[in-house]
Amino acid sequence: MNSIPYGKQYIDQSDIKAVVETLLSTNLTQGPKIKEFEEAFAKYIGAKYAVAVSNGTAALHISALALNVKSGQKVITTPITFVASANCIRYCGADIVFADINPETFLLDINKVRKLLDASPKGTFSGIIPVDFAGKAINMEAFRKLADEYGLWIIEDSCHSPGGYFTDSNGVKQNCGNGNFADLAIFSFHPVKHIACGEGGMVTTNDESLYKKLLKLRSHGIVKEEGDYLNSFELANSFENNGDLVNYPDWYMEMQELGYNYRLTDFQSALGLSQLKRAEAGIKRRKEIAYRYDLAFNNHPFIKSQLNEIKLVDSGHAYHLYVIEVENRLKLFNYLRTNNIIVQIHYIPAHLMPYYKNLNWEYGDLPNSESYYSKCLSLPIYPTLSDEEQEFVINLINQFYNG
Numbered sequence: 001m002n003s004i005p006y007g008k009q010y011i012d013q014s015d016i017k018a019v020v021e022t023l024l025s026t027n028l029t030q031g032p033k034i035k036e037f038e039e040a041f042a043k044y045i046g047a048k049y050a051v052a053v054s055n056g057t058a059a060l061h062i063s064a065l066a067l068n069v070k071s072g073q074k075v076i077t078t079p080i081t082f083v084a085s086a087n088c089i090r091y092c093g094a095d096i097v098f099a100d101i102n103p104e105t106f107l108l109d110i111n112k113v114r115k116l117l118d119a120s121p122k123g124t125f126s127g128i129i130p131v132d133f134a135g136k137a138i139n140m141e142a143f144r145k146l147a148d149e150y151g152l153w154i155i156e157d158s159c160h161s162p163g164g165y166f167t168d169s170n171g172v173k174q175n176c177g178n179g180n181f182a183d184l185a186i187f188s189f190h191p192v193k194h195i196a197c198g199e200g201g202m203v204t205t206n207d208e209s210l211y212k213k214l215l216k217l218r219s220h221g222i223v224k225e226e227g228d229y230l231n232s233f234e235l236a237n238s239f240e241n242n243g244d245l246v247n248y249p250d251w252y253m254e255m256q257e258l259g260y261n262y263r264l265t266d267f268q269s270a271l272g273l274s275q276l277k278r279a280e281a282g283i284k285r286r287k288e289i290a291y292r293y294d295l296a297f298n299n300h301p302f303i304k305s306q307l308n309e310i311k312l313v314d315s316g317h318a319y320h321l322y323v324i325e326v327e328n329r330l331k332l333f334n335y336l337r338t339n340n341i342i343v344q345i346h347y348i349p350a351h352l353m354p355y356y357k358n359l360n361w362e363y364g365d366l367p368n369s370e371s372y373y374s375k376c377l378s379l380p381i382y383p384t385l386s387d388e389e390q391e392f393v394i395n396l397i398n399q400f401y402n403g
């Protein structure tokens with residue numbers, strides 16, 4: 001049997017056709033596919049605006065910049081995430097404060113966040129970055145309520161959960177990143193994610209002024225719309241011999257602040273658009289796989305999965321990852337890897353990374369996250385994983401524990 005990774009992209013002929021068509025078109029970048037992808041993605045998520053960028057980390061960075069994150073501020077996030085969720089705040093010179101996870105959901109614990117907020121004078125913290133870890137939608141309605149009490153912004157890190165949702169207090173399904181609660185939400189199109197662009201990212205929002213800021217920040221801080229110019233028309237006109245310009249000349253543009261080149265290309269957008277058409281089918285297959293794991297490991301003496309329950313009803317989990325907590329993790333990890341099953345660990349808690357330890361975080365600070373890390377293991381889950389391959393994984397795990 002070929003090796004079975006924990007996650008992988010699914011590229012078909014329609015993806016290849018879409019990319020080749022764009023490669024043969026006039027625009028490799030800054031062409032029409034970017035806007036098409038943004039509009040289709042915003043519609044899929046249910047947000048008003050979407051801004052495509054070069055990767056999820058860039059999405060986090062310009063989100064933090066758009067919210068004016070700067071030195072002297074403090075922002076709260078979970079340590080059980082990819083380090084980029086925290087790093088974006090450090091890029092802007094502000095401080096990250098990690099709050100512990102809920103041991104049942106593996107998500108940022110809102111009670112721990114409230115405790116942190118209550119323990120400091122109002123104004124100490126500027127924002128929160130909750131993460132829909134593994135694809136499980138965090139309750140953004142509850143976080144919005146808390147954030148409003150303390151005057152905080154929210155960036156929802158939805159890299160694991162395009163197509164995921166939670167059910168709000170009125171019984172309404174709320175898609176991850178739909179902008180109804182968070183100020184901004186971000187996504188990644190890395191190949192192991194639901195939608196693959198090679199590299200790629202997206203920011204979604206319902207706020208028009210943030211949307212305009214994001215557009216500027218992703219492309220050098222440049223604007224090209226006449227109504228947005230800051231220099232006077234007289235200045236533009238004064239450079240012409242006759243001084244008789246009627247409008248700003250066609251070449252005119254303004255760099256108004258320090259932005260970046262975080263643009264996504266047209267051929268990546270074409271791939272994203274094509275992948276987006278299969279996003280729902282992909283989630284459906286991920287849910288089937290998760291359900292089979294749930295059945296196999298329910299009431300298992302050595303294995304606990306997220307919430308440890310059989311999800312007979314659709315829980316809104318997007319299943320980027322299927323994570324279990326296990327006894328004897330290192331031995332099981334090595335056993336599965338020896339048998340060509342490339343399981344993975346998500347994540348080493350961010351506060352234990354040497355970079356954050358140098359900022360005074362240490363082992364013992366976040367016991368739930370540390371305990372989770374000592375047991376977690378991500379099993380293979382991706383749309384093209386076959387039933388036979390999954391059976392092989394389940395049998396090997398059972399063999400490991402039953403001898």
Ligand SMILES: Cc1ncc(COP(=O)(O)O)c(C=O)c1O
Pocket residue numbers: 055056057058081082084085131157159160187188189190199200201
């Ligand atoms: C939760 C989370 N946030 C942010 C990122 C960063 O995305 P990217 O790799 O596209 O920069 C990732 C990607 O691994 C992620 O999993």
